[in-house]
Structures are given as structure tokens and as C-alpha cells.
Amino acid sequence: MRVGKLPARKARILAVRYLGAGVVTLLFLFPVYWLFMISFKTPDEIYHVPPLWIPGQIQFSNYYVLFRDGDVLAILNSLIVSGVSSGIAIVLGTLCAYSLARFGTGGENLAMWIISQRMIPPIAVVFPIFLIYVYLGLVDGYFGLILLYTAFNLPYVIRMMRGYIVDVPLELEESALVDGLNRWEVIWKVVFPMVRPGLMATSVFTFVFAWNDFLFALVLTRTEVITFPVMLTHYFGGQSNFWAKIAAMSVLGTLPIFVAVSVMQRYLVRGISLGAVKG
Structure with a gap:
């Protein structure tokens, strides 16, 4: 029974x-x-x-109102700033992660110090950065936001990619070096293909971090480089809220993230389950 x-x-x-x-x-x-x-x-x-x-x-x-009034340019600004900063952070962060993983640069203390920089509350540094940007003339420009987002995403990229690269068997790289490849060719032809899922997953998360940033974009932009999160706040008023614009802009602003996650979906599950989670 x-x-x-x-x-x-x-x-x-x-x-x-x-x-x-x-x-x-x-x-x-x-x-x-x-x-x-x-x-x-x-x-x-x-x-x-x-x-x-x-x-x-x-x-x-x-x-139609969003396109007529030019509000959708905020989404284009976010795409430029998030895409360029994420790309730079991925390239520089992966090279730094390789140095930490294979050559032990700075030892374990350097690796922990790097990731600790990602834990700094943005509110603690946004106003000193604003004063520096005012002095250098970087306020309300693409370069200033790209530079800042790259700097804040680098610790995350380095920490994640270090874990992925450590999981790549060292014997594969040694065999490639014996076969005549130089170090750059080993990184490009051996390491990158092995860590591709982790690289794609890290790229998506880095892009999302930059896309969702509100505090830095609010303080460091004025009229020329307004990003999507900042533009949304313009529809909230003291007496009334423009819910139609808020909803339409939110839908348009969600599409790039939806597309990025959909395209990289097959890498995400595998990528986030590799060495960075264990390390």
C-alpha cells in the first residue's frame, strides 16, 4: 500500500x-x-x-510624446555611457584579473583590497567627485560619466574574472606557450574561450549596474547627458505626476536590459555558477 x-x-x-x-x-x-x-x-x-x-x-x-519632446535621448545617453564604460571595464578588468590569478600580483591582500573598493557607499564620495569634476570641467559630459562608471565597475569585474580564470587549467596555457604562442595569444586564444560564459555574465551585470545608477548621474549631469533614471524623476511633480510618461519611458528603458539578458541568457546560468561564486 x-x-x-x-x-x-x-x-x-x-x-x-x-x-x-x-x-x-x-x-x-x-x-x-x-x-x-x-x-x-x-x-x-x-x-x-x-x-x-x-x-x-x-x-x-x-x-509619440517622448519622441516628439526628445526625452528618448536620455535612453541613448544611458546606452552610450553604460555600453562604453562596461566594455572598457571588461577589457581592463580581465587583464588585471589574469595578472592576479596567474602571477599573484600583490598577493591575496591586493585582491581583497580591490573588491573592498566596490563596497564604498556612493553617497560618501559623490560630492568630492563633483567638486573635482567641476574643477576639471567634466560635469555634464560623456567622458566624466564613462570614467566614473568604469572606475566603480572595475573592482567587480576583477573579482569575478579572477575567479573564472583561476578555474582554467594552467596546463592548457603551458602547452600553448610550449607550442610557440606568446602570452597575449594565450590570453586571446586559450583563456578567453574558456571563460566566455563568465565573461558574458559579468558584462551583463556590469552593464546593468551602470544603467541603473541614479546618484552619480543626478549629481554630475545637467542638460546635455541626462540618463534614463534621471529623466524619470522629471515626470514627478509636487502637485501631480505624469503617469503616462512615466510608464512609457519605463517600458522603453527596460527594453535594452531585456534584450541584453535575452541575448546572453545561455551564458548567464553557466557563468554565474563558475569559479567566481566558489571563490
Whole structure:
């Protein structure tokens, strides 16, 4: 009898688990759905009581206003700043990580000191950085934000990539050196292909960190290089909020992250489970 009841009990447990997972998924997806629906609603539908779950008619006027007023340039600014800073951080951070992993540069203390710099609260350094940027004329420019985001993302990249590179068998590099490759060729032809999943996962997270930054962009930009998170705050007023613009801009600002994660999805799961998590 117990043998016969065991499969049924497991089936009930599995059904409860799937039901719980489905409920949790719906709870997390509902804000996304609601934001998406608001972006297609008219002002009357947004403030309608009771709430309208689906707009009466799909209309794109909220998105048209963003393009007409040039607000979408904030998303372009974020793409430029986040993409360039992430690329530079990945290249420099991977080379530094290789030096730490293979040559023991600075010993273990240097590696711990580098990652500790990522733990500095941004609010503690944003105003000294602002004063320095004012003196150097870097406020409200691409170069200033790219330089700052690169500096703040480098410790994370170095720490992650060091863990991935340590997991690459040293014998592979030694064999390549014996075959006549120089050190740069070993890094490019041996190390990079081996750590590609970790490299892609680190790139995505680095891009997201730069994309989501609000404090530095708020303090160090004015009118020329306003980023997506800062632009969103312009729609919140003391007496009213422009919910249609907020929803439409949020949808547009989420698309680059969605595309990046979708493209790199096959690398993410494998990448975050490699040596950096263990190390």
C-alpha cells in the first residue's frame, strides 16, 4: 500500500510546488504588466475607478510624446555611457584579473583590497567627485560619466574574472606557450574561450549596474547627458505626476536590459555558477 501511495504523494507535492511557483511568478510579473498597460492608456483610463485592467483602445500617443519632446535621448545617453564604460571595464578588468590569478600580483591582500573598493557607499564620495569634476570641467559630459562608471565597475569585474580564470587549467596555457604562442595569444586564444560564459555574465551585470545608477548621474549631469533614471524623476511633480510618461519611458528603458539578458541568457546560468561564486 505504501508503494502505491508514494507516487500520488509526490505528485501532490509537485503540484503544490508548481502552484506556488506560478503564484510567485504572477506576483512578480503583475507590476510589469500594469506598467505596460498604463503606457497605452489615456489619462481618463489611468485615473478610472475601478481600475481598468485593459485599455479600451491601444494607442501610442504616450510614446509619440517622448519622441516628439526628445526625452528618448536620455535612453541613448544611458546606452552610450553604460555600453562604453562596461566594455572598457571588461577589457581592463580581465587583464588585471589574469595578472592576479596567474602571477599573484600583490598577493591575496591586493585582491581583497580591490573588491573592498566596490563596497564604498556612493553617497560618501559623490560630492568630492563633483567638486573635482567641476574643477576639471567634466560635469555634464560623456567622458566624466564613462570614467566614473568604469572606475566603480572595475573592482567587480576583477573579482569575478579572477575567479573564472583561476578555474582554467594552467596546463592548457603551458602547452600553448610550449607550442610557440606568446602570452597575449594565450590570453586571446586559450583563456578567453574558456571563460566566455563568465565573461558574458559579468558584462551583463556590469552593464546593468551602470544603467541603473541614479546618484552619480543626478549629481554630475545637467542638460546635455541626462540618463534614463534621471529623466524619470522629471515626470514627478509636487502637485501631480505624469503617469503616462512615466510608464512609457519605463517600458522603453527596460527594453535594452531585456534584450541584453535575452541575448546572453545561455551564458548567464553557466557563468554565474563558475569559479567566481566558489571563490
